[in-house]
Amino acid sequence: MSRAYNFCAGPATLPEAVLRQAQEEMLDWRGTGMSVMEMSHRSDDFVAIAEAAEQDLRQLAGISDDYAVLFMQGGASSQFSTIPLNLLGDKGSADYVNTGIWSKKAIAEASRYADVNVVASAEANGFTSIPDQAVWQTGADAAYLHYTPNETIGGLEFDFVPDSGDVPLVADMSSTMLSRPLDVSKFGLIYAGAQKNIGPSGLVVVIIRKDLLGKARRETPTMMNYQVIADNGSMYNTPATYSWYLAGLVFKWLKAQGGVEAMAKINDRKARKLYDFIDGNDFYANPIEPRFRSWMNVPFTLAEDALNSEFLKGADARGLLNLKGHRSVGGMRASIYNAMPEAGVDALIDYMAEFAEEQA
Ligand code: PMP
Helix, strand or coil: CCCCEECCCCCCCCCHHHHHHHHHHCCCHHHCCCCHHHCCCCCHHHHHHHHHHHHHHHHHHCCCCCEEEEEEECHHHHHHHHHHHHHCCCCCEEEEEECCHHHHHHHHHHCCCCEEEEEEECHHHCCCCCCCHHHCCCCCCEEEEEECCEECCCCEECCCCCCCCCCCEEEECCCCCCCCCCCHHHCCEEEEECCCCCCCCCEEEEEEEHHHCCCCCCCCCHHHCHHHHHHCCCCCCCCCHHHHHHHHHHHHHHHHCCHHHHHHHHHHHHHHHHHHHHHHCCCEECCCCHHHECCCEEEEEECCHHHHHHHHHHHHHCCEECCECCCCCCCEEEECCCCCCHHHHHHHHHHHHHHHHHHC
16 A cells, blocks of 8 residues: 555645554554553553653744643634633733634634734735735734734745734644744744644644733633643543644654754745746746745646646546645645655646646
8 A cells, every 4th residue: 555645734644654653553552452542541651642742842842831732622723712712811802813714713703702903914915915014903902913824725824923012922823833943932822723733633732821821711611721721731621642642743753853943944845846836837826925925735726727627636646635725715735744745745746747738
């Protein structure tokens, strides 16, 4: 059996070495006679697995002791409501930047709890560019500023970290987490759904500055209260143990690759290759302003939409899977997260060149 190159935006491809290790350890984790899935989350073995995952993530992302790291459930979407419930405190409003579909979802959910002030929107330029921070209209009394560093569907990525002054900066890093180095100290809260660069879906990693804990509204569900989750080591209830373990294996794999600095070099190279090819070939196009092109999600269109299904069929036949763009934007999208080998990007470019040639 050979593995395909899976360009899905999420759940996304995982490192083959991680899957093989999980396979080897499946029936009998290190002589315990059971799989990690079957272990008590209170057992010494699982607690050690969980702690190692947290320590490895702290090391990879440079997370200081000023921050709590939480392994929560419900995906990134659950955080859209968890964040306002926990961070609004006695304030009634929050600032949000709208750069695409995921920003909009976060805004819609937060609007149930807060007066959302949209400080800037990329809607006017068709979500192809990020408004300069000089023109952002921040609110006078915002509890926090939320943005989406990488829009997974649009393929629009910030090339800067906004300056939010004393207002805590909150970032949905679902599709960019661990793709490049990050200065965590600039953020009040970072969250990332796991199914792109971290592990299985359902798990969501939350990195929160400790002074932001303990401000949850009274009606906040216990399972969504950051303070409760932090006080209980993310084990207030039964955590997603197997996903946590797999995330830990991914973190170990990342460290073995040389960490996020090494990944950034590879990711830059992979993305550059693909965009250079798209720009250099009249048959393909990507609409995003070059400086804001995503390293992780590369949407592109063919010269004629009528050729989309033929393109996808040919790609499937070569084991280049899940290239169909999101239904809201059409065209194609290649997600090239950390675990997508450079050879996968090369194979995609070869196929794209051949397909374009056939149409000429
Ligand atoms: N935010 C971003 C940027 C995403 O890409 C996604 C998922 N594609 C989500 C939020 C939602 O994640 P989940 O499905 O884990 O709730």
